[in-house]
Amino acid sequence: MKILKSYTKGWAVSLNSKRMISLIYISYLILALLLVIPFYRLFVSVAGNSLLPDELISNFDATAFGEFLREGGKVFSFFLKALLPWLILFLVLGTFFQGGIISWISNPRGRFSSSSFINNCLRYFWPFIKTSFYTLIIQVIFGILVYLPLSLLVGRENLSDAYIGKTVMIAVAIHLLLLIWGTMIAEFTRFYIFLTGNRKVLKTIWKAFKFSLRKIIGLFGMYLMWVIVPLILFIALYWIRMHWTIDSGLMIFLLFIIQQLFVWLRFLLKIQKTGIFYRYLVSGELKG
Amino acid sequence: MLNKKFTQTAIILTFLLSGTNSQTQVILKTPLSERVTEYNIQVKLDTETKKLNGEMILKWTNPSQDTVRDLQFHMYLNAFKNDKSTFLSETRSGPQEEDRSWVEIESIKDQDGTDLSGGINYIRPDQPITYRDLRVPEELPGQKDDQEKDQTVLSIPLDKPVLPGETTEVSLTFTSKLPLLRRRTGYAGDYFFVAQWFPKLAVYEPAGMRYAEKGGWNAHQFHANSEFYANHSLYEVALTLPDDYVVGSGGVLQKEENHGDGTKTLFLRAEDIVDFAWTASQEYQGFEDQWEHVKIRFLCYPEHAYQAERHIDAIKYALEYLTEHVGPYPWPYVTCIGPPQKGSGANGMEYTTLFTAGTIWGLPDGIRLPEMVTVHEFGHSYFMGILATNEFEEPWMDEGMNTYWENRIMDYAYGNKTSMFDLPFLNMGDVEFSRLTYLLSPNPKIADSFRPAWEFPHGSYGPLIYQKTATWLNMLERMIGQPVIDEVFKRFYQRWSFKHPATQDFIDIVNEAVSEFHGDQFGESMDWYFNQFLKSDKMMDYAIERISVRQMKEKGGIYGDNDNMEYRESEKMEGLFRSEVRLERLEEAIVPVEILVHFENGEEIIEKWDGKSRAYDLIYEKPDKVAWAMIDPEMKMLMDANLMNNSYTMKPSRLSGAKYSGKFLFMIQNLMQFVSIFN
Numbered sequence: 001m002k003i004l005k006s007y008t009k010g011w012a013v014s015l016n017s018k019r020m021i022s023l024i025y026i027s028y029l030i031l032a033l034l035l036v037i038p039f040y041r042l043f044v045s046v047a048g049n050s051l052l053p054d055e056l057i058s059n060f061d062a063t064a065f066g067e068f069l070r071e072g073g074k075v076f077s078f079f080l081k082a083l084l085p086w087l088i089l090f091l092v093l094g095t096f097f098q099g100g101i102i103s104w105i106s107n108p109r110g111r112f113s114s115s116s117f118i119n120n121c122l123r124y125f126w127p128f129i130k131t132s133f134y135t136l137i138i139q140v141i142f143g144i145l146v147y148l149p150l151s152l153l154v155g156r157e158n159l160s161d162a163y164i165g166k167t168v169m170i171a172v173a174i175h176l177l178l179l180i181w182g183t184m185i186a187e188f189t190r191f192y193i194f195l196t197g198n199r200k201v202l203k204t205i206w207k208a209f210k211f212s213l214r215k216i217i218g219l220f221g222m223y224l225m226w227v228i229v230p231l232i233l234f235i236a237l238y239w240i241r242m243h244w245t246i247d248s249g250l251m252i253f254l255l256f257i258i259q260q261l262f263v264w265l266r267f268l269l270k271i272q273k274t275g276i277f278y279r280y281l282v283s284g285e286l287k288g
Numbered sequence: 289m290l291n292k293k294f295t296q297t298a299i300i301l302t303f304l305l306s307g308t309n310s311q312t313q314v315i316l317k318t319p320l321s322e323r324v325t326e327y328n329i330q331v332k333l334d335t336e337t338k339k340l341n342g343e344m345i346l347k348w349t350n351p352s353q354d355t356v357r358d359l360q361f362h363m364y365l366n367a368f369k370n371d372k373s374t375f376l377s378e379t380r381s382g383p384q385e386e387d388r389s390w391v392e393i394e395s396i397k398d399q400d401g402t403d404l405s406g407g408i409n410y411i412r413p414d415q416p417i418t419y420r421d422l423r424v425p426e427e428l429p430g431q432k433d434d435q436e437k438d439q440t441v442l443s444i445p446l447d448k449p450v451l452p453g454e455t456t457e458v459s460l461t462f463t464s465k466l467p468l469l470r471r472r473t474g475y476a477g478d479y480f481f482v483a484q485w486f487p488k489l490a491v492y493e494p495a496g497m498r499y500a501e502k503g504g505w506n507a508h509q510f511h512a513n514s515e516f517y518a519n520h521s522l523y524e525v526a527l528t529l530p531d532d533y534v535v536g537s538g539g540v541l542q543k544e545e546n547h548g549d550g551t552k553t554l555f556l557r558a559e560d561i562v563d564f565a566w567t568a569s570q571e572y573q574g575f576e577d578q579w580e581h582v583k584i585r586f587l588c589y590p591e592h593a594y595q596a597e598r599h600i601d602a603i604k605y606a607l608e609y610l611t612e613h614v615g616p617y618p619w620p621y622v623t624c625i626g627p628p629q630k631g632s633g634a635n636g637m638e639y640t641t642l643f644t645a646g647t648i649w650g651l652p653d654g655i656r657l658p659e660m661v662t663v664h665e666f667g668h669s670y671f672m673g674i675l676a677t678n679e680f681e682e683p684w685m686d687e688g689m690n691t692y693w694e695n696r697i698m699d700y701a702y703g704n705k706t707s708m709f710d711l712p713f714l715n716m717g718d719v720e721f722s723r724l725t726y727l728l729s730p731n732p733k734i735a736d737s738f739r740p741a742w743e744f745p746h747g748s749y750g751p752l753i754y755q756k757t758a759t760w761l762n763m764l765e766r767m768i769g770q771p772v773i774d775e776v777f778k779r780f781y782q783r784w785s786f787k788h789p790a791t792q793d794f795i796d797i798v799n800e801a802v803s804e805f806h807g808d809q810f811g812e813s814m815d816w817y818f819n820q821f822l823k824s825d826k827m828m829d830y831a832i833e834r835i836s837v838r839q840m841k842e843k844g845g846i847y848g849d850n851d852n853m854e855y856r857e858s859e860k861m862e863g864l865f866r867s868e869v870r871l872e873r874l875e876e877a878i879v880p881v882e883i884l885v886h887f888e889n890g891e892e893i894i895e896k897w898d899g900k901s902r903a904y905d906l907i908y909e910k911p912d913k914v915a916w917a918m919i920d921p922e923m924k925m926l927m928d929a930n931l932m933n934n935s936y937t938m939k940p941s942r943l944s945g946a947k948y949s950g951k952f953l954f955m956i957q958n959l960m961q962f963v964s965i966f967n
Contacts, residue, residue: 032956040949044942049834051916051935053944062705062716066724067932079952083959090960139965158477161629162591162649183965242712252947259954266961 002283003222010226010276013105014268019112020104021267024097028090029260035086039079046072058247095132099124102194105275106282127193130201135186138205142178146171177220184212184219187277195282211281222280226273230266237262312524312557315540320560320618321520321786324349325489333482333529333568338475340464340485349455352494354503356450358443359458360411362518364484365391366439367510368467374414374438378512378742389467389474390439393487396460398447404458407445412438414509414742440510442487462487469633472644473565480533481627481634481644483565484516491519491678491788498678498790508680511742513749515672515679515686516563520786523558529568536587536623537566538642558641560618560786562676565639567625579604580611581620588626591649595658599624599645602662605701610670610693613774615781617669624662636661638668654710656702660718663701664694674785682791683741683749684822688757695719695758696765719762723926726755732929733825738791759926760821764798764814766924772805791822810880820877821927828877830899830919831933833870837913840864867914869906869936873899875929884921887912894921914938 014021046068047053055064069076103120104112150171154164188208189201198204212219237258246255331342350356367375369390396404450456464485467474473483490507493500500506506517523539531552539556546552558564567587575586575596584603586596603624607617625644627634635646643665647658667690671677677685698707698718707718716724726732729751735744737752744752765773779797780789799813810817820826844858869885883895889912897904908914916937920928928934 028957028960032953032960035956036949036953039952040945043945043948044940046932047940047945048932049936049938049940050932051918051937052932054941056944057941057947060713060715062709062714062720062724063931066720066728067930070728070930071932083956086956087959087963091963094960094964158630160589160591160649164629165648165650179965238712246947249943249946252943252950256946256950259950259957263954263957263961266958270961270964 002280003218003225006222006276006279006283007225009279010272010274013108013275013279014272016108017104017112017268017271020101020117021264021271023114023117024101025264025267027093027097029263031086031089031093035079035082039076042072042075042079043068046075057252058245091132092129095128096121096125098128098190099194101271101274102190102278105271105278106194124190124194127199127201128190131186131189131193131205134201134205135182135189138185139179139182142182143175146175146178180220180223181212181216184223184277185209187274188212188281191278191281215280219277219280222276223273226269226276230269233262233265233269313540313542315557315559315620316618322349322351323520323522323560324351324492325519325521326524327486327521327564328524329486330526331486331528333480333527335478335480335530335533338466340462340466340482342462342464342486343459344462344486345457345459346489347455347457348450348489348492350450350452350492352492352503353452354494355452356446356492356503358407358445358505359456360490360505360507361393361442361444361487362484362490362507362510362516363391363410363440363442363487364510364516365389365464365467365473368470369439372437373440374412374509374742375440375512377438384468387468387470387474389465389470391462391464391485391487393442394461394463396444396458399457399459400448402447404444404447407443409443409445410437410439411441411443411507412509413441413507414511414740438509441490441507443505460487469631472634472637474633476628476630476633478570479628479631480568481565481625481631482567483563483634483637483639484510485565488518488563491517493788498788499681506678506681508740511680513683513744514741515683517678517680517788518562518676520560520562520676521564523556523561523564525556525558525564525566526553527556527566528553530570532570533568534570534572534574534587535566535568536572536585536625536642538564538623538639539566540621561640562673563639565642567627567634567642567644569628571628575600577604579607582607582617583621585621585623586626587623588647589628592626592628592647595626595647595651598653598658599626599647599662602659602701603666606663606666606697609697609700610667613696614670614693614777615674615785618674619669622666622669624666636665638665638672640669640673643668652711654706656698656708656710659702660694660698660708663697664690667693667697670781675780676786676788678788678790679741681740682738683753684737684757685789685791685794687753688737689761691722691754691758692761692765695722695762719758719926722755722758722762726751726759727929729755732756733827736823736825737821738823757822760817763821763924763926764817766922766926768802768806768810768814772801775805776801791818816878820879824876826876827929828879828925828927829873829875829929829933830879830881830925831872831874831930832883832917832919832936833872833933835867835869835914835917835936835938837865837867837938840866840909863911864909865911865913867908867910869908869914869917871897871904871906871919873902873904874933877927879925879927881919881925882921884918885914886916886918888915 052064052067055061100117100121104117150167153167185205185208188211189205192204192207193199240258244251246252326347328345329342331340333340367373368388393408398404466482469476469481473481473485490505493506494503495501508514525539527535528551531546531550535554537556538561539558541554542557543555544552571589572587573590573593577584577600584600586599588596603622611617619641621641623642626647627644632646634644637644645658645662645665651657668686671690672679672686679686695718704717704719706715708721709716734746734748735752737756741749776798779801780794784793795818802810802814840861841858842856842861844856846853846855848854871883878899881897881899883897883906885893885895885906891912895906916935918935920934
């Protein structure tokens with residue numbers, strides 16, 4: 001019952017957070033465009049006045065794509081390399097927004113104010129960035145816990161590829177569960193910091209760890225409920241990509257709009273998840 | 289449909305029952321080759337020591353007018369005996385102790401019982417190795433005797449020379465130690481793939497055959513990049529091994545004897561094949577099917593059994609296509625082996641009537657690697673098996689030609705844009721794959737393709753032999769037409785099957801067929817084509833440098849002289865435009881090209897250019913402007929290294945840029961949400 005209540009409250013919070021979601025979406029979009037606009041210019045410059053790039057409009061064409069690689073491969077690879085620092089920047093930005101998000105979902109009434117959102121972001125930035133750092137370490141430990149035994153299991157001689165494949169798949173599934181658990185620990189750590197004002201991050205992580213371990217079945221149940229909508233969205237997007245022929249300016253524009261809507265909805269779902277877990281925590285742990 | 293039951297063996301049984309006696313039943317009614325060599329081998333596999341102990345009787349008929357005084361054998365397993373072998377010198381990767389292998393002749397006698405072993409002498413026909421002279425000198429410091437040199441070619445002087453046309457017989461005993469699976473031979477645990485395992489006679493080339501100015505043995509050391517060259521032979525092999533092993537081989541099972549001591553002997557016979565390989569494992573699962581007269585057998589490990597149909601379908605496509613476009617497959621059987629993961633070192637190799645494919649558990653249907661390897665290796669039944677070219681000296685003729693046919697079969701069977709990859713967001717045809725692999729290789733003009741296998745520098749053997757050859761053959765097909773290239777290969781098959789053709793034999797047929805079908809449209813002969821793409825490192829790139837369009841003007845200036853001088857203005861000629869299409873040849877290769885010129889009113893003109901000059905302009909003075917132009921509008925010129933510059937439009941579309949930038953943006957946005965798992 002508590003899970004259902006948290007789930008519905010999470011939805012209500014996220015639907016009431018459209019302005020905040022849009023603010024976050026636009027911030028990320030601006031950063032992403034800083035990479036994409038030069039990419040577009042490079043693409044156009046490599047294409048020049050050739051008709052070959054037209055082959056890439058309606059479908060993927062390996063020959064045309066190969067020519068692009070030959071012509072601009074080194075420069076295109078620069079953009080891919082540039083992604084790593086960019087992703088670190090996104091990680092920091094994502095952490096920065098957490099203070100504002102939690103403050104808002106703790107009390108989502110009234111009109112959303114950008115300035116108070118930013119103030120809350122700033123207020124919790126330091127403990128939350130420490131939380132992110134420790135979460136990173138936890139995730140690395142989870143990774144080691146999964147892949148070290150895996151390498152010992154599959155590194156033996158004369159194994160069949162079916163055994164290796166199945167073992168790797170099981171390991172990846174376990175790692176996925178641990179990844180999700182790690183994000184839950186991080187989420188609850190931030191909630192505790194926000195709710196108690198306790199800035200001793202390691203101690204709070206330990207508290208969040210114990211809480212999430214105690215409630216692990218309920219939490220994963222709630223996660224499963226939450227994941228249904230993103231899955232449906234993903235399948236819908238995949239269906240569109242498979243069945244639409246993107247061969248005109250209008251179709252490219254339509255696809256762009258749908259993709260951006262998808263990204264916006266992902267932010268909404270992330271806020272919803274945070275809302276669900278927040279409600280779950282405050283309705284159980286802190287009530288008593 | 290796969291048929292696991294052994295019910296479709298009528299043809300084989302017919303062959304078996306029509307045999308001359310119960311021990312040696314012929315497979316083919318009439319010999320397909322001259323069968324200058326006949327091997328009768330009794331061999332026992334020791335699964336513990338990974339050794340083969342064999343007795344061999346070899347009959348050889350001297351095909352020349354020469355008196356031959358020695359026999360030369362390939363001792364391939366000695367390539368992994370020590371680090372001074374030619375093979376390991378070239379690869380610079382010495383194996384571990386358990387990887388070491390060797391083959392040794394313990395005794396050898398001629399038909400009179402004379403012991404020949406005293407004269408055994410290892411020779412190195414390929415020293416010095418040209419482009420690696422400095423690294424592999426003729427004599428390395430510290431080399432004392434033959435035992436420290438390469439031991440992959442053996443010369444055995446005969447006590448009694450073999451006269452022209454005479455048949456000699458030698459009997460020998462040998463031991464082969466198998467390596468941990470390496471270069472498609474050896475063991476992995478209890479899995480065995482046994483190839484190049486016995487002393488194998490080299491090919492004696494009489495004067496006039498291929499490049500031979502005088503008769504002699506054509507033998508080469510086992511090189512890192514090289515394959516093989518052998519006579520079409522008759523093989524009778526009695527193979528003894530533990531009775532729980534399932535065996536696949538290049539022969540037909542004649543008889544099986546179970547000894548009651550945990551071992552069995554299989555009596556196998558193969559006719560007119562150039563090599564005899566076999567494999568044994570306790571875990572093989574067998575599948576059988578039939579295509580016309582050919583019984584198809586597929587052996588694989590249980591975890592790959594669900595992919596058996598993929599392999600068998602690919603074999604059927606290849607059989608059907610090659611039969612129709614080249615010539616019939618003469619043997620009534622073919623066996624395909626799917627090695628297990630631990631034996632993947634045996635993947636992708638051909639032995640005629642037996643070949644290995646390769647797959648990975650869980651590989652999606654849209655990644656057609658298993659089909660590609662199966663089609664390729666089966667294709668070697670023709671290009672190496674039937675047309676037994678010298679793979680040492682002219683590797684383009686087997687790997688290159690065969691890759692061309694692999695491209696055709698794959699595109700025919702699985703679609704020309706999907707035959708290699710057919711995934712939701714990635715598709716690629718096999719012809720495209722070959723072209724891109726060649727052009728994206730580190731240095732596509734590092735060497736020509738007409739050289740011995742071991743002389744390809746810096747890892748260029750693969751792209752220059754397989755993919756470059758396939759690409760220029762694909763281009764040749766598009767230039768002269770598929771019916772003509774089919775006719776070329778049919779004639780090649782008819783004239784040279786079960787013989788040893790050389791490069792010029794193929795070129796002669798191309799010249800003959802092109803002249804017959806196209807007259808002198810492509811010149812006196814097609815030698816120019818082979819000289820550029822096979823025998824040189826030239827590349828090809830034609831480009832449209834730009835198109836310029838301007839309104840035409842009256843030519844102004846001062847006209848007349850003395851008192852009659854008149855100044856005329858350069859006045860615009862309303863409604864008339866001068867369009868200039870500037871063409872350039874950026875690389876060395878010269879090929880006649882077609883250019884499609886498209887005008888704004890929809891009019892199109894096909895122009896022809898001999899492609900010889902470095903620059904060529906097309907100029908039009910017309911009421912309509914040129915909108916775009918395209919070199920090679922039918923995409924025949926696959927060797928063109930840069931297709932981006934083959935076209936030029938006055939109004940470039942930015943849609944593809946918008947589409948891919950949108951994709952890139954979406955990818956970044958999703959990635960940045962993914963990293964939120966860390967906060």
